[in-house]
Amino acid sequence: MRKPLSVITVFLICMAWFSQAWSQGKKLEKIRVGGGSVGAPQMTMWYAKEANLYEKHGLAVEAIHIPGSSMALQAMLSGEVPIIQLGGAASMQANLAGADTVIVATVLKKFLFSIFSRPDITRIADLKGKLFGATRFGTLSDFASRFALERNGLNPERDITMVQTGGQPETVMALITGKVQAAALSVPATMRAKQANMRELLDMAKLEATIHQNGVVTTRRYLKSNEDTVRRFLRAYIEGAVLAKRDKAFAARVMAKYLGTQDREMLDDAYERVTRHLEIPPYPSVEGVSVLLKTLEKTQPKAQTVNPEDFIDPRLLREIANSGFIDRL
Numbered sequence: 088m089r090k091p092l093s094v095i096t097v098f099l100i101c102m103a104w105f106s107q108a109w110s111q112g113k114k115l116e117k118i119r120v121g122g123g124s125v126g127a128p129q130m131t132m133w134y135a136k137e138a139n140l141y142e143k144h145g146l147a148v149e150a151i152h153i154p155g156s157s158m159a160l161q162a163m164l165s166g167e168v169p170i171i172q173l174g175g176a177a178s179m180q181a182n183l184a185g186a187d188t189v190i191v192a193t194v195l196k197k198f199l200f201s202i203f204s205r206p207d208i209t210r211i212a213d214l215k216g217k218l219f220g221a222t223r224f225g226t227l228s229d230f231a232s233r234f235a236l237e238r239n240g241l242n243p244e245r246d247i248t249m250v251q252t253g254g255q256p257e258t259v260m261a262l263i264t265g266k267v268q269a270a271a272l273s274v275p276a277t278m279r280a281k282q283a284n285m286r287e288l289l290d291m292a293k294l295e296a297t298i299h300q301n302g303v304v305t306t307r308r309y310l311k312s313n314e315d316t317v318r319r320f321l322r323a324y325i326e327g328a329v330l331a332k333r334d335k336a337f338a339a340r341v342m343a344k345y346l347g348t349q350d351r352e353m354l355d356d357a358y359e360r361v362t363r364h365l366e367i368p369p370y371p372s373v374e375g376v377s378v379l380l381k382t383l384e385k386t387q388p389k390a391q392t393v394n395p396e397d398f399i400d401p402r403l404l405r406e407i408a409n410s411g412f413i414d415r416l
Contacts, residue, residue, distance in 0.1 A: 115147035116316060121159050121168035125152055125345050126255050127274035127357035128199050128301045130338070131365065132172045135327030137341045143326075144319040154254050156226045160188070160304075169309045170320055174227030175299025175379050179398055183387050187307040190376070190399045192321055194328055194369040195300035198231045198291035199361055203262060203280040204269040211239040211288055219243075220252035220261050220270035227300065228258075230382050232271040235291050244385070259283075274357040275346050292364070298375040310400065318403050322412060328365045329416045338362050368408045371399035 141148040153159040221229040331338040376395040383390040
């Protein structure tokens, strides 16, 4: 009996060696992916990058920082960056305008912004007649602000003046210098505002709302012809999110690199406010799309008649989850 077992063992060892050699020699597929302005909610793409998870799943990824979701969307629609990490509002606006954008994963499902004001303003109601900063019109910070203001009794079209302030660093600086009296900030801008004695009026994560705060967006055309590429990207993306949730030290190192800070208080705040909210599995949410459609109805009447399911495609996420891949992580 021992001789057949030894032959089988040698055979299996050889097969494993050849399989590993083939895998190592296999050429990685090159792809460019992009993300909006760098902040803690955008870290998932970079977690996978820093842990070399794209290579693990057969991809040579060039990850590009693109300042603002509207610019990231333009890059995707032009074909320069076929997969992007993006908030739902910009993707849905483009879809309503005729683009074939589709959300394939939603890793954050809460408004991870806070409304900060100048120190002399103590209530949301006191923002009436004031200048309110949002990074760019049409971005998620813009929509989150309008949603939160309406929930608190203010009409964002009539009661405040919304102005574009640039990226998050520019927005917090506009607030600190008094160019605006309030703004929607995300991590780490929230901590910079606190350290400058600005007042946090509202943590939007506490609002009872499920949305597409951030996740993976592509076009249906690209998905149809490159399904396996998107599938492998999603596997790496999910694995990066799981690693960050499990290993706070790793997450802190990545955030320190991309957020450009070694401030431990700021990094801890970013981890607690964002990383612990990462959704696994990151299924795109019909409910989350519906909330954003409600926000869009005033400016785009078509939003009242469309089917929320037309904006998402959970098929690959469902396939990945059913395969046991996420359970094994």
